[in-house]
Amino acid sequence: MMAPKGLAGVVVEDTILSRVDGVKGELTYLGYNVDELVSCSFEEIIHLFLYGSLPTRGQLEELNAKLVAARTIPESVQNYVAQAPADHPMATLRSGISMLSGYLTDPEDLSDASLKDDAIALISKTATVAAAIARVRAGKPLVTPREDLSHAANFLYMCNGEVPEDIVTDTMNLALILHADHSFNASTFTARVVASTQSDMVSAICAAVGSLKGPLHGGxxxxxxxxxxxxxxxxxxxxxxxxxxxxxxxxxxxxxxxxxxxxxxxxxxxxxxxxxxxxxxxxxxxxxxxxxxxxxxxxxxxxxxxxxxxxxxxxxMGIDPDMYTPIFAVSRVLGWSAHVVEQLSDNRIFRPKANYVGGEGKKLVAIEDR
Ligand SMILES: CC(C)(COP(=O)(O)OP(=O)(O)OC[C@H]1O[C@@H](n2cnc3c(N)ncnc32)[C@H](O)[C@@H]1OP(=O)(O)O)[C@@H](O)C(=O)NCCC(=O)NCCS
The missing domain is CATH 1.10.230.10 (Cytochrome P450-Terp, domain 2)
Known part of the structure; x- marks a missing residue:
């Protein structure tokens, strides 16, 4: 038996979240071709992934209120980011998100409602941590999030300290939608594997950030x-x-x-x-x-x-190249968290087998005789 290198072609789970058709060149989010969705707001896409449908105006307002309320990050995280300017920005992002665990309502509660609340909080706060990293790397003070801006506009505002023009916001909004999910890519699979052990949402997202960091993936x-x-x-x-x-x-x-x-x-x-x-x-x-x-x-x-x-x-757009991968994470945190919710809705721990090729029957030789 030859192991399929890189799990190529192996189907590991069912998902309703996204499909990549590599022959037609199509990406589908919950039944919608992504081309249909590019005029939406990122907030609508968040609702689609977490609640399974595009929101009504009322549902969108409710979701937006939760996202806005979660925009601030604790002082301890701000201080950590401030003293880590030379670190790889994805490493800082990973550690910064990890520190958020103690500030969620109950990160050990794996009920559907609690996981979705954690997802909303992490989607919101990941943007704030990433913007803080951009500010510190540029040698500038952190910018307090605003409540009156969209997710994309507020992210840009926190990065640059000025309210962006509509064209800038629209481009960021589009980028956030296009990067939100992509079936069982390496970081999403990582998040699902962590979730499958009944660990918590923050652990799954941190592991996924680490996976996205590599140059063969988000890097x-x-x-x-x-x-x-x-x-x-x-x-x-x-x-x-x-x-x-x-x-x-x-x-x-x-x-x-x-x-x-x-x-x-x-x-x-x-x-x-x-x-x-x-x-x-x-x-x-x-x-x-x-x-x-x-x-x-x-x-x-x-x-x-x-x-x-x-x-x-x-x-x-004037964005520092080192921030491109963190921006990817600001978007993909939506896909990761939706996959964690989906994984835990019908969970079985991931435990594949390996093809052992390490030989057998060796006899122990005393250390002085090796
Ligand atoms: C995305 C990627 C990791 C997919 O890897 P994979 O499915 O394992 O494919 P492989 O690396 O085995 O590539 C298959 C063949 O195409 C070639 N190939 C694939 N991507 C290539 C690239 N970016 N540049 C040059 N050759 C490439 C490989 O050398 C290989 O050729 P070979 O069969 O003659 O050895 C790979 O294409 C890659 O490393 N791309 C560059 C990094 C990147 O852009 N990542 C972001 C992905 S969204």
Whole structure:
């Protein structure tokens, strides 16, 4: 028996939350093609994932009130973030979220209602912790959240200290929707495995943040921007790519375990990247990205994934590349928490088997004789 490397093709659970159709290039959230949902607010998508339907106005107001009430983070977390500026921002985010545990009503209560309240609190507070990290890294004081702004606008306000223009908020809102869930990706599976032991929501989210941090997963968006900077100029793209492919380097922001065609999220982000490049009068990063996309298709037949065009979009928006992965987490915390709720609604602990290839029958040799 050969173990399926990386669990490729293995179906481990049923889920109603999202489906990735890698052949058609479609992403579905609870029955809706994601293209249908891009005009929603992120708050509506939160309701969809946690309560199974798009909200009525009344339900949206109720949810929003809970999100707004949960926006502040304890002073201990603020102080921790303030003294960790040199740490990897995802490491700071992971530890900061971990500290929130003692401030939730009852993190050990695994009832459906309590888990959903924890999810709302963590979705709200993850944005505040991430914004605090951005402020500290920029050497600026933390910004107190506002109650009158949407989730996306308040997040940007806490990052920059000014109320964003609508176009900026709309772009962040779109990015949050597109990154919210993606079936059994590595971090979501991590969250579900932790939840399956009947541990708590905070533990599952912290583990998921750790999983997202890696460059083969959420860390790719930061790596894409570093790649574009390394390439430097449009004219260098092809020679850079030829060298990188000869050296068998993985090109960040390309490839996907499931998609065999263009990632539908990347389609939206590509349009955003172009729009933002024109808006700020600098299309260089978009043009370099588009050239790299074409060359990767010609030379390797590999398409870009969600991380590829988010990099040049965020860069044009003036966001520090090191914050791209934490922004991913600000969105994906929704998917993770919804998966924890779903896992615990019909739980069986994850306990796969391994194919042991370590030999047998060895005899103990005394330490002095080894
Ligand atoms: C996403 C990813 C981890 C999927 O991994 P996977 O399903 O295990 O696929 P593999 O790494 O086995 O790749 C299959 C083949 O495509 C090639 N390939 C895949 N992604 C590639 C990339 N980004 N650059 C160059 N070659 C790539 C591999 O080298 C491999 O070729 P081979 O069969 O000749 O050895 C992988 O494509 C990758 O590392 N991409 C870059 C990181 C990234 O953007 N991650 C974000 C994902 S949303």
């Amino acid at each position: 790719a968006n930061t790596a894409v921007m570093k790649t574009l900077m390394e390439i430097g100029e449009l004219d260098n793209v092809e020679s850079w790519l030829d060298t990188a492919l000869t050296e068998k380097r993985k090109i960040m922001g390309f490839g996907h375990r499931v998609y065999r065609v263009f990632d539908p999220r990347a389609r939206h982000l590509k349009a955003m990247s172009e729009e933002w490049g024109k808006r700020v009068g600098n299309v260089k990063w978009f043009e370099m990205s588009a050239r790299l996309e074409q060359l990767m298709l010609d030379k390797k037949n590999i398409n870009p994934n969600v991380d590829f065009y988010s990099a040049s979009t965020y860069y044009a």
